[in-house]
Amino acid sequence: MKVKFPFGREKIEVELPDSTQVLESKAAEYVPSKSQEELVQAALEHPIGSKRVSELAKGKKKIVIITSDHTRPVPSKITLPLYLKEIRKNNPDCEITILIATGFHRPTTKEEMLDKFGEELVKNEKFVIHMSQNDEDMAYLGVLPSGGELLINKLAVEADLLVSEGFIEPHFFAGFSGGRKSVLPGIASQKTVFGNHCSKFIASDKSRTGNLDGNPIHKDMEFAAKEAKLAFILNVAIDADKKVIAAFAGDAFEAHEKGCEFVKNLSKVEGTDADIVITTNGGYPLDQNIYQSVKSMTAAEACAKPDGIIIEASKCNDGHGGESFYQTFKNAKNPKEVEDMILKVKMEDTIADQWESQILARILVRHQVLYVADKSAKDILEDMHMTYVPTIEEALKKAIEIKGKDAKIAVIPEGISVIVTPKSNK
Structure with missing residues (x-):
């Protein structure tokens, strides 16, 4: 099957195995009665x-x-x-x-x-x-x-x-x-x-x-x-x-x-338990930076097995989107260190971008993230404990090498547009 993924101001068409499960908002097929x-x-x-x-x-x-x-x-x-x-x-x-x-x-x-x-x-x-x-x-x-x-x-x-x-x-x-x-x-x-x-x-x-x-x-x-x-x-x-x-x-x-x-x-879609989940942040203007793109990663998180791989495709031509957000990960040995540190922070001591760091850390502790982005974001992504990959095809190939050729694949073309109902056993 072929699926189109929004990426910046364009759409990237990717060929995927026919067994791939596609989770999409019904907004894609909704036809309004007026202009x-x-x-x-x-x-x-x-x-x-x-x-x-x-x-x-x-x-x-x-x-x-x-x-x-x-x-x-x-x-x-x-x-x-x-x-x-x-x-x-x-x-x-x-x-x-x-x-x-x-x-x-x-x-x-x-x-x-x-x-x-x-x-x-x-x-x-x-x-x-x-x-x-x-x-x-x-x-x-x-x-x-x-x-x-x-x-x-x-x-x-x-x-x-x-x-x-x-x-x-x-x-x-x-x-x-x-x-x-x-x-x-x-x-x-x-x-x-x-x-x-x-x-x-x-x-x-x-x-x-x-x-x-x-x-x-x-x-x-x-x-x-x-x-x-x-x-x-x-x-x-x-x-x-x-x-x-x-x-x-x-x-x-x-x-x-x-x-x-x-x-x-x-927006409601039935969840799944996939070995590999591919998603995006909906293209421009929502995928300008890593900070905003954490949103769609939470949809992938809801569909991935506990050790599943998430492939995020977001342009990120505007970089990290928050200096404190970036430095929190860059200065940590690993995402678990970030998660543990933030959970101890009292309300009155909250720091800039802490909320985004907390959610990203939660995801990275449980999932490997392969990140398809503009090449300018490569070093930033790797400083933040994610793996930069130039294309969705290369990321999928890498994920299948890790999870095996029988890996269950799910795609959420627009991760920010769905509400995933988790499977009862998750």
Whole structure:
């Protein structure tokens, strides 16, 4: 059989044994009844659990729209113009600030802004990039259920109306992306992010892909969105080509819940126990660095035998994605040392990128990872205790040499788009 794997901005076709098990989200075959623009417009006109945002915007002076940064494939060229038009419908003179939710990521560059939003929006609208390390930009809003301080961007707190846009996909520890995640971690202080992403919460069996029930990380995020007075959201679901297949607008919690239900129904796949699992992080912009690509590795982890080999194919042309993340592994003798160290760290002592390091260490302790990436990432990958391989074909050949010619192979072409139901014996 032939399977196409997204890699950067292209797709790589690989020939695989006919016995290979393919795990894919049903989003690939979902055919929406309307165009992307029509889906978004209909959602704005018929919000869930809320008045239209044009009604909410009446009489408001300062309006802030939280949007995603360069690491998220939110189709803002489609969503944002329609959103802005709806907001200005009854209030053409309001002052709108578009706040780019970088969370703890690096700042979005001008080139990335143009690529994501288009020249017209960047030229004509007011954009501000959230900087989580700038204490002077933050406002204190109380204490999270976890006990951590809630500090978020002052622009959001001082707004007369706070709204957001985003997309909903399975998330490897928050359950799902979108909705409340625009506030925490999106526009939160690094101190708040560190508390929410502490080792105890990441280690919880409730902090898993597709689960919100009892999820301590989600609980903090919901609290943050309520305290920030996030009044309205526009969230979309997208397919493998990053095209809108559904849109959900309205109350920050009700609309998000509906969107999560939709995504869950498409994304759930029955797990397996494979000797070799091949996956990707969905191509650009999600596979720009190793940090982001840990997400898809958790889907492979759920499908691999305890000693199974994971083959991750992510471009990683932007390197590791987090200096502390990289140094944690580079300075350790092995992944077990990283895992043991992080599990002892108290919430108040959480360090940068610790959550990503914790999950990657968990995977590397139990699985050998062969990593197909841009050649520029070779030394970084090997410093981080993974094996760089130039192509998927070479990685598969190497894996079969280790596991034997009768090895059971599974592929998850887009690891970030599935919720794997583990087999009962795992």
